[in-house]
Amino acid sequence: MAELATGFDCRVCGRHHDALPLSFSVRAPAAALLIPADELDRRVVLSPEQCVIDGRSFFLRGRVVVPIAGLDEPFIWGVWAEIGPKDFLRTQSFWKVKGRERTPPYRGWLNTDLPLFGSTIHLEVRVRTQEVGRRPHFEVMSPEHPLGREQSAGITLERVQQIAERLLHSPPPSAI
Numbered sequence: 001m002a003e004l005a006t007g008f009d010c011r012v013c014g015r016h017h018d019a020l021p022l023s024f025s026v027r028a029p030a031a032a033l034l035i036p037a038d039e040l041d042r043r044v045v046l047s048p049e050q051c052v053i054d055g056r057s058f059f060l061r062g063r064v065v066v067p068i069a070g071l072d073e074p075f076i077w078g079v080w081a082e083i084g085p086k087d088f089l090r091t092q093s094f095w096k097v098k099g100r101e102r103t104p105p106y107r108g109w110l111n112t113d114l115p116l117f118g119s120t121i122h123l124e125v126r127v128r129t130q131e132v133g134r135r136p137h138f139e140v141m142s143p144e145h146p147l148g149r150e151q152s153a154g155i156t157l158e159r160v161q162q163i164a165e166r167l168l169h170s171p172p173p174s175a176i
């Protein structure tokens with residue numbers, strides 16, 4: 001996981017944390033977290049990159065990349081988006097095909113809630129396929145949404161620290 005080894009003085013717990021994380025990820029889409037544990041085996045197929053629920057809802061794990069002012073490395077939200085069945089099948093068909101990053105982008109809807117931004121569930125994104133072995137990039141379509149605004153304008157290190165303080169001490173479910 002990307003992080004800054006300088007750490008930071010935390011305003012929530014008052015201690016010094018040894019690393020400032022530059023990414024945050026969840027291991028499953030929000031829709032999968034709502035399914036009762038005893039139904040998971042029957043209804044959910046989950047891999048580190050993809051998730052299918054009830055054979056008819058399709059999700060991909062991807063990255064919302066947010067530039068950080070003054071730093072070469074961006075902040076990365078490792079989140080999930082629901083995509084349509086046709087796009088899912090198409091994505092499967094070129095999963096290991098060299099040059100797949102040249103395929104056109106398509107629509108998706110975030111399926112990870114980041115309460116830091118009000119709500120991000122069902123927020124529309126443009127899904128951009130990356131080269132084989134890399135997760136797709138999600139570009140938030142709404143420039144007015146706080147996450148969309150931060151993605152297009154970038155954030156400061158001070159904001160990265162705020163995010164870390166919030167997530168370290170009250171992480172959303174399924175954080176990894």
Ligand SMILES: [Zn+2]
Pocket residue numbers: 010011012013014015017165168169
């Ligand atoms: Zn702390």
